[in-house]
Amino acid sequence: MGSRSFSTPIVSDGMVYTCADDGTLYALEGTSAGTTKKSSSRKILYFEGNKSDKAFSNFPLSTGLFIKDYFKGAGYELMDALTLTEFMKSQIESKTTSVVIFADNKIPQSIANERSENALIRKYLNANGKVVFFAPNPTVYIYNDTATGVLDSLDYEIPGKIFGVKHIEPQFSNGYYPAIPTKEGLRFGLKTFWTGFYAINPDEVTTVLAKDEFGMAAAWLKNYGGPEGTGLLQLTLGRIASQIDLAPIKAVIEQGIEW
Structure with a gap:
């Protein structure tokens, strides 16, 4: 002036x-x-696929591909094991909110490098990250040969050591069970009917999103001190791609993440 x-x-x-x-x-x-x-915030997608004809997988390959293609089309960044590892390291430093989806419920050994809270994936969660599993916690599975993906055994104590969530061996082994979303589950975006498999004690988690007919947490979120909606999100999807509606799943995943 x-x-x-x-x-x-x-x-x-x-x-x-x-x-x-x-x-x-x-x-x-x-x-x-x-x-x-x-x-x-960044939205990340990891898809491993089958390493060999004998590789273990929670889903048929077509279902994993269906999940991958849906979220990739929704703007999620597809990363391989090396890129994902470096991404998590950078997020631990920046502490900005982000989410990582494991499309076929497999994780690289490089982020579950220790069977303790010192594992990279746990440090990422502690730094405002969000991890999404669509089937039983993948750290349960012990592989005979990581190069071929051949399964050797199951260890239900590992998720507790890494994520602080105790997983018990399934009491029932004949498939999926009816589950009803809680008020919080409905608020997050779940529909009125859900499925449960390898459910856990509700006291082990921060927010129960759905309970099965036995009162166990069939869908849930474990928060690690970050904003509401961040942390370890455990959902259960059916094995047949054509029967999966991913729109409400996406709403639940993106709850608490600022874009």
């Missing part, structure tokens, strides 16, 4: 208008000092 001004400024649409003593009207663009634009 070329002259002093004692007039009362007027703010409108981000502009500040004031009049100087010399009669000149000034329009100044308003700014917010000391503020920076918030980084956008």
Whole structure:
């Protein structure tokens, strides 16, 4: 301004208008000092596929591909094991919210590198991350040969060591069980009917999204101190791709994540 001004400024649409003593009207663009634009959260997709004809998989290959293609089409970034590992390391440093979906419920050994809270995937969760599993916790599975994906045994103690969630051996082994979403599950976006498999004690988690007919948590979220909706999200999908409606699943996954 070329002259002093004692007039009362007027703010409108981000502009500040004031009049100087010399009669000149000034329009100044308003700014917010000391503020920076918030980084956008990232949506990540990991798909491993079958490493060999004898590889173990929770889903038929077609179902895993169906899940992968759906979320890739919804804007999720597809990453391989190396890229995912580096991504999680960077997120641990930045602590910005993000989500990682494991389309065929397999995880690379590089992020479950320790059977403790020091595992990379747990550190990622501690840093405002979100992880989504669509079948029983994949750290349960012990592989005879990681190169071929051949399954050797099951260890239900590992999820407790890494994620702080105790998994018990399934009491029932004949398939999926009816489950009803809780009020929180409905708020997150689940439909009125759900399926349960390898459900756990509700006391082990932060938010129960659905309970099976035995009162166990069939869909749930375990929070690790981040914003509401972040943490370990455990859902259960059917094995047949044509019977899966992923729209409500996507709504649940993106709950609590700022885009």
